[in-house]
Amino acid sequence: MKRIFLLAIMATITLSSCVSKKKYAELEAQQQETQDRLNSATVKLNACLEDKRVTTTKLESLEDQVSTLKNTNSALLNNQGDLATLSKKGAENLERSLESMKEKDLQIKTMRDAINKKDSVTLALVTSLKGALGNINDEDIQINVEKGVVFVSISDKLLFRSGSYQVSNRAKEVLGKVAKVVKDKKDFEFMVEGHTDTDPISNSCIQDNWDLSVKRATAIVRILQDDFNVDPARMTAAGRSQYIPVASNDTADGKAANRRTRIVVLPKLDQFYSMIEDGMKKATENSK
Incomplete structure (x- = not known):
């Protein structure tokens, strides 16, 4: 009887020590799917x-053409004097030149308007994020823009315990503020990236830094979806492991900076370029 009891205890410990082979296979499949989505993003x-x-x-090419047309018109006026003395052919050439210049001016204005609108939306997003996260220590969370893309970088110590992918309650408060902002910005999609330092990790539940970074990214995505109702179709979870450091891994401070989760906010390019195409079409119609 005592032997049966001991065997039952050992079986219980074995079953609860970590995930099953089937669960581990599912995690590996999920990691591969995440990597595919990362590649796509x-x-x-x-x-x-x-x-x-x-x-x-x-x-720039259109602006050069406009400049050339202006110089051509100026040369025509200088060479032929008053418009009344222009030959019929010269007047026709000048009229065509003016029409072409007007069309290209409209195209340039349309492109500038589209770019300015995109930049305005990006600026509004950054302002909203900084306003929502204004009470967070600058060392724990940073917001910046590079080449029209918004990056929100959150330190590891604010989100997770060392070597863990369980999200802290304090982190959920921060993620709730981020979720409130991005839910209102329908023109953006975003990717959640997990980053680690170079210290190796390997245990019964985490294979290596690749595995840890992916698990941390998917943990954040699940909370945004389940707790704050962020549309999952707008999100990508990605693990970057130790390979994109922002500081040297030779010091404790550098490693702490490299252990982070980054939210990359991406504009929906289809909407942006559709706006340019519609503007070009209207410009051509108005110039006729």
Whole structure:
């Protein structure tokens, strides 16, 4: 009887020590799915930056064309004197030049309006986030903009215990404030990135820093979805492990800075470029 009792206790401890093989396989599959979504988000972000570069180049080209047309008109007026003395052919050329210049001016204005509107929405988002998180220590949370993309970086000590992916109650308060802002900004999607330092980790539930960073990102995403009703279709969970440090891992302070969760807020490019295309179409119609 005593032997049976001891065997039951050992079985209970074994079953509860960690996740089952089936659960671990599910976590590995979830990690692979997360990595695929990360790759997709990275491609989208790179496309965003490339499209912006192409748009800027096109804008500069249009401005050069307008400058050339203005110089052409000035030369025509200087060479032929008063408009009344222009030959019929010269007057027709000047009229066509003026029409072309007007159309390109409208196109430039449309592109500038679209870019300014996007920048205004981004600025409004940053202002809203800083207002919502204004009482948080600057060392624990940072908000900045790089190339039109908003980044919210939250320190590890504010979110998790060392080597854990269980979110603290204090972190939920911060995430609630972030969720309130992003839910109102329908023009944005965002990616939650987990980052670690270089200290290795391996135990029965966490395989390595890749595994830890992914689990932390998915933990944040679940809270945003389950506790604060953020649309899951707008979110991507991603683990970056130790490979994108912001400081040296040779010091304790540097490692602390590298242990962080970053929320990358991405504009919906389809809406932005649709706005440019609609504006171009209207500009062409109005110039006729």
